[in-house]
Amino acid sequence: MLTGFKRKFRVIIQRVVLLGSICGLLIYLYSYVDLEFCYKIMSQNSLTFMCKKYKNNEYSGTLCEELCLQRDFKNFKCPHNEMKTIIFTAHKNGDNYAVKLAKDIDDDLRWKNSKNELVFPKIEDFHRIVKLHITLTYNVSLDDSMIGALVNQEIDKKYPEQMWSFWRLYKDNNYMLGKLYDEESVFPTVLSSCGPYYATEHLQILMADQSFMQYIFFDWQRRLTFALDIMEYIFRLEDMKPEPLKMCEMNINLFGLTADKRLKYQNAEFVMVESQLDKKLANGKQCKQNSDCNWHYCMGKCDEELSVCTGVQQNSNFQIYCEQILKGGGLFPGLLATSKTPKSLMALLHNCIDPSKKGHFYARPYAPGTEIVLRLYNELKRLYKEFPKQKGN
Structure with missing residues (x-):
């Protein structure tokens, strides 16, 4: 009876070890596939898509120039965590950056005229819309000059469709809190943007x-x-x-x-x-x-x-x-x-x-x-x- 019990116990231990080994292998494979998918598909596709939009004047911003023209960024990698927020990380001049994508939004600034053409608000109206949004959402009042600096810095008036991607940034909580509370140093500093993509300092x-x-x-x-x-x-x-x-x-x-x-x-x-x-x-x-x-x-x-x-x-x-x-x-x-x-x-x-x-x-x-x-x-x-x-x- 004791021998039978030892045999059963040994079989149970073997199964537990085997199950643990399989789980460990699956976790490793999942991590590898996850990182490979991010690097080869998500990151590369995002860069290609971003640069195509920039070339067509749909996106604007200094990050577009840095990633698509100057190619200052090196050593592209996938994030170790928060893959839902961070698209990829990269190095520039010895510093580590995280490139993120603002969330999709439902509310639209655009409308169609009688000719079925998309119409965007004037830049002055866009100022007022952004100012009201910041006041209502964050209880922060910015004067017109600050709003002008925030809105005008990278929008080309010749291409009003660029407003849409910037409106997406202003509706993104990660982006806005990084901007509004930059001096308080509680969230990653926003460094530059390209359409709805933006770069922040990367945290250890x-x-x-x-x-x-x-x-x-x-x-x-x-x-x-x-x-x-x-x-x-x-x-x-x-x-x-x-x-x-x-x-x-x-x-x-x-x-x-x-x-x-x-x-x-x-x-x-x-x-x-x-x-x-x-x-x-x-x-x-x-x-x-x-x-x-x-x-x-x-x-x-x-x-x-x-x-x-x-x-x-x-x-x-x-x-x-x-x-x-x-x-x-x-x-x-x-x-x-x-x-x-x-x-x-x-x-x-x-x-x-x-x-x-x-x-x-x-x-x-x-x-x-x-x-x-x-x-x-x-x-x-x-x-x-x-x-x-x-x-x-």
């Missing part, structure tokens, strides 16, 4: 391949370093003017460093100013429960009597940070998901994730109050400072 991602195995071999000091760096980044978002920026997606493998070691977030697609996010969540949509009113990680509220979404954001950047970055879940444990995390720190983390009974902001029951946030920050800093002493002991 903190954790390029978020995986369970990586967390196993991820040392405690690095966890604390990243936790503090990201928390300080969120403090900066909360202090933005004219109002805070809210992140409704937050993934550790999208935080990265610039060449001069400044921390930025690679994808601003799900970032909004506070007032606009509150309007989006309280849009009157039909609902049965609170989760029906959520937008990604940002929590909404369902009115029990009216069964519509009416409440402002119920959580905050810090609650999302605590739950998604520090705690994590499933195959992707957070930075504090380790046996080395003290119980006192875990208690603070739990209060940050669910502050509804212990210190939250008025009308936002899942937004941890200032006291909870500062206690968490100070505890992380204390542990970071004490780590060399503990290691020495």
Whole structure:
């Protein structure tokens, strides 16, 4: 009986090892095919398409000249992550750039006249349209000279169809937040554009391949370093003017460093100013429960009597940070998901994730109050400072 049990156990182990080997091979092949597809098909096709549009005067911009005429860029590669946003990366004069493509849009600036010809607005009208869009979407007021510089810099009046691709850029959250908050250094700096394509500085991602195995071999000091760096980044978002920026997606493998070691977030697609996010969540949509009113990680509220979404954001950047970055879940444990995390720190983390009974902001029951946030920050800093002493002991 014991011999039979050993035989069965040995067979099970062999099958597990075989299955693991097959899964590893499939993952490797998928990664290889994915990168090869990106490089040979997506990147090359994008370059060919871009340069064709530029030659036909449909696209304009300094990036067109750099990629299609001067050919200053070298060492084209596929991105290690965020292939949905970044088309390819390349080097120029020793610097690493990421070339991105603005999202497709439905609203059209063009209309057809009685002769069935496409008509574009005058450049002055386009100024007003862009200015109104920026004011309504980002609560940022730009004077006419700034709007003129933003709009006129690369649009040729002889080819009004170029407006369409620039309107696509202005409707792209990644592009606009990079432009509007350039001095605050929170998103990759936009360097140049070609039609709906644009180049930004490329970030050195903190954790390029978020995986369970990586967390196993991820040392405690690095966890604390990243936790503090990201928390300080969120403090900066909360202090933005004219109002805070809210992140409704937050993934550790999208935080990265610039060449001069400044921390930025690679994808601003799900970032909004506070007032606009509150309007989006309280849009009157039909609902049965609170989760029906959520937008990604940002929590909404369902009115029990009216069964519509009416409440402002119920959580905050810090609650999302605590739950998604520090705690994590499933195959992707957070930075504090380790046996080395003290119980006192875990208690603070739990209060940050669910502050509804212990210190939250008025009308936002899942937004941890200032006291909870500062206690968490100070505890992380204390542990970071004490780590060399503990290691020495």
